[in-house]
Amino acid sequence: MEVNLDNLSPDMIRTIWIMLAARVVIWLFYANAVRKLLLVISAENRFMKPAQAWWLAVPFLNIYWNFLVARNVSNSLNNEFFDRKIAEEENPGLGKGLMFAWMFLLSHIPFPTFILLTFFILGMVYFIQYWVKVTNFKNLLLEHDRVFNQNQKPREGAEQKVPDGTDGEDKN
Numbered sequence: 202m203e204v205n206l207d208n209l210s211p212d213m214i215r216t217i218w219i220m221l222a223a224r225v226v227i228w229l230f231y232a233n234a235v236r237k238l239l240l241v242i243s244a245e246n247r248f249m250k251p252a253q254a255w256w257l258a259v260p261f262l263n264i265y266w267n268f269l270v271a272r273n274v275s276n277s278l279n280n281e282f283f284d285r286k287i288a289e290e291e292n293p294g295l296g297k298g299l300m301f302a303w304m305f306l307l308s309h310i311p312f313p314t315f316i317l318l319t320f321f322i323l324g325m326v327y328f329i330q331y332w333v334k335v336t337n338f339k340n341l342l343l344e345h346d347r348v349f350n351q352n353q354k355p356r357e358g359a360e361q362k363v364p365d366g367t368d369g370e371d372k373n
Contacts, residue, residue: 225258231332232257235270238339239277241346246280248273264306271298271331278338285345294334301327 209217236254239247249269256266275295282289304324308317 225260228258228263231328234332234335234339235274238274238335238342241339241342242277242281243284246277246284248276248280264309267302267305268299271295271302274298274335281342285342285349287341287345289341293338294331297327297331297334301331304328 232254235257236251239249239251239254254270257263257270259266272295275292275298278289278293279291281287282293301324304320304327308320308324311317312320
């Protein structure tokens with residue numbers, strides 16, 4: 202099967218450009234989700250800088266970068282959950298992340314069309330599952346911060362001790 206690009210109609214060319222642009226926009230939103238998760242993780246627990254997540258939006262480089270992100274995000278989350286004493290799965294998100302990375306890689310190898318379609322569909326399923334997992338981990342860490350910070354502040358209406366030991370009573 203030979204593809205002759207000269208025979209493509211302007212509508213088909215426009216559709217191809219729109220689909221490519223939509224794909225890059227989706228990758229940008231995904232990269233932003235990974236970046237936001239890394240920002241919630243303390244700096245000493247990160248295995249990659251949050252700004253490095255933007256490399257996920259670079260076509261062809263992201264084939265390789267997906268593997269690094271899956272491994273580094275999982276290791277970062279492992280450290281963060283250990284420090285915060287949050288009970289969570291071992292290697293959080295690693296399985297879904299690596300499955301997405303492998304399906305994404307395999308969908309870019311020239312296989313017969315039905316095999317490519319299978320890899321593409323599986324890749325999309327794992328991509329969505331991994332993106333949801335990344336977002337859920339970010340929300341878990343934000344909720345932990347909120348609850349932890351709330352417990353550190355005195356409750357409204359609670360009696361507070363005055364440093365001189367009088368409990369705020371006026372003894373005059």
